[in-house]
Amino acid sequence: MDVGFLGLGIMGKAMSMNLLKNGFKVTVWNRTLSKCNELVAHGASVGQTPAEVVKKCKITIAILSDPAAALSVVFDKDGVLEEICSSKGYIDMSTVDPETSCKISEAITSKGGHFLEAPVSGSKQPAETGQLVILAAGEKALYEEAVPVFDVLGKKSFFLGQIGNGAKMKLVVNMIMGSMMNAFSEGLVLAERSGLNPHNLLDVLDLGGIANPMFRGKGPAMLQDNYSPAFPLKHQQKDVRLALALGDENAVSMPVAAAANEAFKKARNMGLGDLDFSAVVETVKVLKHSS
Ligand SMILES: NC(=O)C1=CN([C@@H]2O[C@H](COP(=O)(O)OP(=O)(O)OC[C@H]3O[C@@H](n4cnc5c(N)ncnc54)[C@H](OP(=O)(O)O)[C@@H]3O)[C@@H](O)[C@H]2O)C=CC1
Ligand SMILES: O=CC(=O)O
Numbered sequence: 590m591d592v593g594f595l596g597l598g599i600m601g602k603a604m605s606m607n608l609l610k611n612g613f614k615v616t617v618w619n620r621t622l623s624k625c626n627e628l629v630a631h632g633a634s635v636g637q638t639p640a641e642v643v644k645k646c647k648i649t650i651a652i653l654s655d656p657a658a659a660l661s662v663v664f665d666k667d668g669v670l671e672e673i674c675s676s677k678g679y680i681d682m683s684t685v686d687p688e689t690s691c692k693i694s695e696a697i698t699s700k701g702g703h704f705l706e707a708p709v710s711g712s713k714q715p716a717e718t719g720q721l722v723i724l725a726a727g728e729k730a731l732y733e734e735a736v737p738v739f740d741v742l743g744k745k746s747f748f749l750g751q752i753g754n755g756a757k758m759k760l761v762v763n764m765i766m767g768s769m770m771n772a773f774s775e776g777l778v779l780a781e782r783s784g785l786n787p788h789n790l791l792d793v794l795d796l797g798g799i800a801n802p803m804f805r806g807k808g809p810a811m812l813q814d815n816y817s818p819a820f821p822l823k824h825q826q827k828d829v830r831l832a833l834a835l836g837d838e839n840a841v842s843m844p845v846a847a848a849a850n851e852a853f854k855k856a857r858n859m860g861l862g863d864l865d866f867s868a869v870v871e872t873v874k875v876l877k878h879s880s
Pocket of ligand 2 (some may be wrong): 710
C-alpha cells in the first residue's frame with residue numbers, strides 16, 4: 590500500500606521508518622524538507638508539499654506539533670484539501686483538541702474524502718519499536734482499511750466511535766501523565782533534600798502499588814539531570830492546557846491538572862520547552878533554592 594506521511598519530528602520519523610521497514614511504500618513530507626533525507630536513504634520518496642503527497646497516496650498520515658500545525662497542513666496553500674477526494678483517506682495522529690479534529694473532519698469529508706483521527710499513546714521508544722497505543726475515531730471503514738498500518742505502528746488500536754473521542758481520550762490520558770510527572774518530580778526532590786538516597790526511592794516505588802513504566806524509565810535519567818527529549822515538554826504543556834479546556838467545557842474541577850499546567854508553563858518560561866517533559870523537575874529545584 591502507498592502511504593503518505595506528513596511530519597517527521599520525533600514521532601513521525603520513527604513511525605515512517607517502521608512503515609518502510611515493514612514493506613510499505615512511503616512518501617514523506619516535512620515542513621523543514623531536509624529532515625526527509627534520512628527517510629529517503631531508507632527508501633522513502635519525497636513530496637514537495639502535503640498536496641503532492643496526498644495526490645500520490647491512497648492513505649496519508651500526519652503527526653504534527655499542535656492544533657495550529659494540524660490545521661495548517663490541511664487548509665493552507667498546497668495543503669491536503671487541494672488533493673483529497675473520494676478515493677483517498679487522511680489520518681491525523683497529532684494530539685489536538687476535539688474541535689480541531691472536527692474542523693479537519695468536516696473539511697475532508699465535504700470534499701468526499703475519508704477521515705480518521707488517531708492520536709497515539711506512547712513515546713519515542715514505543716514509536717521506534719511499533720508499540721504505540723492507537724486511539725482512533727471517525728470513519729470505521731477507513732479504520733478497517735488502516736488496520737495493517739496500525740498493526741505496524743502499534744501494539745493495540747482502539748476504535749472509539751465518533752470524531753472527537755480519540756482526541757478526548759488522548760487528552761485525558763496525557764492530563765493524568767502530566768500530573769503524575771509533577772508528583773514524581775516533587776517526590777524525587779523531597780527525597781534528596783530530606784537526606785534520602787533518591788535511587789532508593791526509585792527502588793521502593795518500583796516494588797509497590799504505584800510502580801509504572803514512566804517512573805522506571807524516566808527516574809534514573811532525571812537523577813542525572815538528563816532530559817534528552819522523547820516527549821517535548823512544550824507538547825505536554827499543550828496537552829494539559831487542552832485537557833483543562835475540556836474540563837472547563839464539562840464543568841469538571843481539576844485542581845491537580847491546573848497545578849501541573851502551571852509547573853509546565855514555568856518550565857517553558859525557564860527555556861526548558863524543547864527538553865523532555867521530565868525537565869519539569871527543575872521547577873521544583875528552583876522553588877526550593879529561592880526559599
Ligand atoms: N514525542 C512523544 O513522545 C509523543 C508525541 N505525541 C504528539 O505527536 C505530535 C508530534 O510530536 P513530536 O514528534 O514529539 O513533535 P516534534 O516537535 O518532534 O515534531 C513536530 C513536527 O510538527 C511539524 N510542524 C510544526 N509546526 C508546523 C507547521 N506550522 N506546519 C507544518 N509542520 C509543522 C514539525 O516540522 P519541522 O521539522 O519543520 O519543525 C515536525 O515535523 C504532537 O502532537 C505530540 O503531542 C504523541 C505521543 C507521544
Ligand atoms: O503523548 C505522549 C506519550 O508519551 O504518550
